[in-house]
Amino acid sequence: MLRGYYTAASGMRTQQRRQDTLSNNLSNAQTPGFKQDQAMTRSFPELLVKRMGDEAIKTKTNKQLSLSNQVGPLTTGVYVHETLADQTQGTLQETNMTTDMALVNGNMPDEDGALFFTVQNAEGDVRYTRNGNFTVDGEGYLTTNQGYYVLNDAGNPIFTNGENFTVTPEGVLTTNTQQIPLQINYTANHYDLIKDDENLFTLTEEDGDVLGAMENARDALGVTFSVSQGFLEASNVDSGQTMVEMMQAYRLFESNQQVVKAYDKSMEIAVNQIGRLN
Amino acid sequence: MSRMGIQAATTMRELQNKLDLIGHNVANANTTGYKTQMANFSSLLYQNIDNFSDEEANSVGRITPLGIRQGAGAKVGHANNNFTQGALINTERPLDLALTEDRQFFEVAVTENGETETRFTRDGSFYLQPTETGDSALVTSNGHAVLDQFGEAIIITEGFDDVALDASGQVVVQRDGITNTEAAISVVEAIRPQFLEQTGQNLFRLPDVTETGFEAGDIIGQVADVNVAVGRLEGSNVELSTQMTELIQTQRAYQFNARTISMHDQMRGLINQMR
Numbered sequence: 001m002l003r004g005y006y007t008a009a010s011g012m013r014t015q016q017r018r019q020d021t022l023s024n025n026l027s028n029a030q031t032p033g034f035k036q037d038q039a040m041t042r043s044f045p046e047l048l049v050k051r052m053g054d055e056a057i058k059t060k061t062n063k064q065l066s067l068s069n070q071v072g073p074l075t076t077g078v079y080v081h082e083t084l085a086d087q088t089q090g091t092l093q094e095t096n097m098t099t100d101m102a103l104v105n106g107n108m109p110d111e112d113g114a115l116f117f118t119v120q121n122a123e124g125d126v127r128y129t130r131n132g133n134f135t136v137d138g139e140g141y142l143t144t145n146q147g148y149y150v151l152n153d154a155g156n157p158i159f160t161n162g163e164n165f166t167v168t169p170e171g172v173l174t175t176n177t178q179q180i181p182l183q184i185n186y187t188a189n190h191y192d193l194i195k196d197d198e199n200l201f202t203l204t205e206e207d208g209d210v211l212g213a214m215e216n217a218r219d220a221l222g223v224t225f226s227v228s229q230g231f232l233e234a235s236n237v238d239s240g241q242t243m244v245e246m247m248q249a250y251r252l253f254e255s256n257q258q259v260v261k262a263y264d265k266s267m268e269i270a271v272n273q274i275g276r277l278n
Numbered sequence: 279m280s281r282m283g284i285q286a287a288t289t290m291r292e293l294q295n296k297l298d299l300i301g302h303n304v305a306n307a308n309t310t311g312y313k314t315q316m317a318n319f320s321s322l323l324y325q326n327i328d329n330f331s332d333e334e335a336n337s338v339g340r341i342t343p344l345g346i347r348q349g350a351g352a353k354v355g356h357a358n359n360n361f362t363q364g365a366l367i368n369t370e371r372p373l374d375l376a377l378t379e380d381r382q383f384f385e386v387a388v389t390e391n392g393e394t395e396t397r398f399t400r401d402g403s404f405y406l407q408p409t410e411t412g413d414s415a416l417v418t419s420n421g422h423a424v425l426d427q428f429g430e431a432i433i434i435t436e437g438f439d440d441v442a443l444d445a446s447g448q449v450v451v452q453r454d455g456i457t458n459t460e461a462a463i464s465v466v467e468a469i470r471p472q473f474l475e476q477t478g479q480n481l482f483r484l485p486d487v488t489e490t491g492f493e494a495g496d497i498i499g500q501v502a503d504v505n506v507a508v509g510r511l512e513g514s515n516v517e518l519s520t521q522m523t524e525l526i527q528t529q530r531a532y533q534f535n536a537r538t539i540s541m542h543d544q545m546r547g548l549i550n551q552m553r
Contacts, residue, residue, distance in 0.1 A: 016280050016545070017329070017346065023282040023538045024321075024349040027289035030296075030531050031319040031352050039346070042339065079329060082342045097316065097360060133318045135358055138473040145320060145355035162469040163361075163381075191341040195324045195349070204343040211343060232318065239534055250541055257548045264553065 003076060005263050010077030011256035014041055015249045017080040022246045025237045032093075033131030033199055034235035035085045036242075042081035046073040085201075087114040087190050090130075090236040092228060098163050099142070101132035102231040103184065106224030114190035115217055115225050116201060118151045118183040119144055126151070127200040128185055128193065128214070133232055136163055142173070146198050153181040153216070167229040184225060186217040280545070285351040286538040288322065292353045293532045299357060300525050303516050311400030311480055312514040313359045314521075320355040324348065361471050364400075364515035366507055372442045373416075375402035375463070376510040381471050382501060383482065385464045386422040387431060396425065398466065398498070400512055401480040404443070412436045416449065416463075420479045425464050427500060432461045447504040465501045 021039040028034040049071040056064040089105050105115055116128035133145045140161040142150045149157035158173060158180050165175045171182045187193065192212025193201040203212050217223050299317050306312040326345040330336040336344060361380045377383070383398035404424060406414040416424045416432040423431035432449060434441060440452040447463040468474060474482040484498060 012549075017348075019541070019545070020281045020285070020348055021346075023285050023542075024351065026534050026538060027285050027351040028319070028321050028349070029534065030293075030527065031321050034321055034352075037347070037349075045335070080346055081336075082340050083346050083348070084342060095316065096362065097358060099358070131320065133320075133355065135356055135472050136470055138470055140470055145318065145358075147356075163471065189341075192343070194326075194343055195321075195347050197323045198320050206343070239530070243534065243537070246538070246541060250545060253545055254548055257552060260552055 002263050002266065003074065005260065007075070007077045008256045008259040008263065010044070010079060012253055012260070014078045014080055015253040015256065018249045019246060019253075021080075021083055022242055022249065026239065026242050026246070029235050029237040029239050029242075031131070031199065031235050032133050032232040033090070033129060034237065035087055035130065036235070036237045037083045037195075038086055039083050040081045041078050043075045044077040044079065046075050048072075049074045084191065085193070085195060086236060087112075088236045090233040092231045093234050094231050096230050098165065098229060099134045099136060100230055100232050101134060101167055101182075102228045102233040103130060103132060104226045104228060104233075106226060107222060108186075109222035110188040112189045112191060113223070114187055114193075115223070116185050116187075116214075118155075118185050119148045119200065120151055120157065121148050121196075121200065125202070126155075127196060127202050129200050130233055131199040136160055144198075148198075148200075151183045153183050153218075155183065158182070167227055169226040169228070171225070171227040181218075182227065184217040184227075185214040186220045186223050187212060187214050280542060281348060281350065282538055282542040285349065286535040286542070288351040288353070290532060290535045290539075292319070292351075293528055293535065295354050296528050297525070297532070299354075300521055300528065303521050304518065304525075307514055307516040307518055307521075309480065309514050310403060310511050311364070312516065313361055313400070313476075314514075314516050315357050315476070316360050317354045317357040319352045321352050322350040325350070356472075358472055359474065359476065360515065362515050364513045366510045367513050368509065369403075369511055370509045371403075372509065373404045373406070374509055374511050375404065375443055375447070376507040376512040377402065377465065378505060378507055379467075381468045383466050383468065383498075385425040385429075385466060386418055386481065387425055388422050388481065395483065396429065397422075397477065397481040397483045398468070398474065399481050402506070403511055406434070406441060409433065414438075414441075416461075418480075422479075422481075426461045427464045429464075432463065434460060443506075443508055445506060445508055447506050462504075465504045465506070466498050467501045468498050 018039045021037050025036045050068040051071050052068050059065055092102050119127050119129055121127050134142055137143045140159050142158040142160050152158050165173055167173050171184055173180045194204055196202045203210050299315055303314050324347050328345045363380050366376050385396055388395050388397045403419050404416050407417045409415050413436050414434045426432050438451045438453050442450045444450055448459045449461040450457050451460045477483050
């Protein structure tokens with residue numbers, strides 16, 4: 001069988017998956033706090049290809065010992081291995097709304113470290129986000145624009161009773177009556193987090209164990225950050241670059257399609273020409 | 279299964295909503311007491327796609343948990359009203375009032391489909407409208423009655439020489455040379471103003487709070503110390519430069535997503551042309 005058929009088909013599928021990731025990035029080029037995804041591709045494991053029946057060695061007993069010479073390793077395809085979130089800081093946009101906040105990364109000791117606001121989703125689970133487009137709901141609590149409560153240092157929703165508050169650069173929300181520090185969490189390896197709906201990140205569980213760890217950024221050693229009120233962190237998607245990558249993926253898709261067509265031509269000859277009687 | 283088409287189509291619809299919002303803001307750039315509506319995007323549902331059945335082989339060389347996470351585009355999140363004070367325009371008309379604090383409103387009575395509701399406005403251009411009995415009612419430019427602190431329409435009995443409004447929102451009537459304060463215009467403050475929704479005609483309304491569990495009194499309350507500017511009107515707080523910039527950005531995002539759809543279509547075409 002022509003192995004190349006499946007290799008080319010896998011190439012087409014891979015480029016399709018890459019396009020899905022890239023087009024989602026492009027769709028979210030305006031979303032505050034969005035972190036772009038990068039698709040990592042990987043080859044299938046290699047096959048060792050041998051040539052059969054090429055040479056035969058005569059033995060003492062007059063039998064033939066056929067050798068199989070190695071042709072070499074052959075990879076049988078490619079696939080999208082994983083999608084990595086790129087946690088580069090987005091630029092700050094000024095909106096002048098007192099309820100908008102942007103988290104600015106300062107010093108982080110780990111190369112893969114990342115900082116997040118902490119929110120509580122509809123089921124009461126803790127989630128993490130960079131989207132600081134908050135608002136105050138009818139009960140006076142600070143929520144995200146989907147209505148999820150923003151949590152303070154103690155892990156409780158923040159009651160502001162209105163929009164009259166200031167947020168210091170250290171992330172402390174100051175109303176007329178009290179000072180509430182926002183809960184900012186730090187992780188040493190942000191690849192442990194996966195994306196959940198609506199700009200949220202979450203830790204995953206495997207067999208009951210939580211993979212990865214989040215610690216309070218104020219307690220973490222060597223971690224600095226600042227919170228800017230009246231600003232939003234823009235998406236870190238570069239539209240131009242994403243467009244170029246999409247065109248590249250499209251052309252690779254096309255190339256793989258041409259390879260399939262070439263194999264098809266070979267098969268056509270094999271089916272129609274070989275063994276023809278006239 | 280390719281999700282490009284779905285992602286792009288969904289996002290284009292949401293971008294259209296954002297364009298509608300920007301258009302509404304720009305159209306009201308000169309409307310008295312108009313408050314800019316601001317909307318931001320939020321990403322949509324993420325799904326885990328398991329593309330490899332052999333878990334052990336899939337975990338070689340990975341740094342993220344198993345599977346590929348794919349999103350479904352973006353949507354417009356909550357549209358916030360920006361209640362920043364607009365610039366005061368000098369009209370020198372005695373019945374024009376302008377509120378000088380953010381989040382304060384006048385109360386008006388609106389009758390729709392036979393039901394009367396209290397709504398709120400920042401538009402302080404008031405007029406005297408003759409009623410059936412010959413008295414005059416204080417109304418807004420759309421004919422809605424302005425309410426006093428007790429929730430009653432302000433009616434001035436006939437036979438007055440002059441009506442003026444003072445800086446505390448009180449209606450001062452001159453009859454036969456004697457001036458008297460006959461009513462006080464109600465000014466309320468919205469403590470949690472994002473709950474107000476914009477209806478037409480420069481009005482805001484409080485939606486029905488009984489189902490939500492919120493107390494109407496916690497959202498809107500009377501202001502004790504009223505301080506308004508007489509002879510002035512509050513302009514719109516729309517910043518045209520910001521709106522035009524957002525319009526350009528949204529338009530370009532729309533174009534990008536349209537490009538995604540055509541690319542998706544071409545890829546599908548390539549698949550169909552294989553044989």
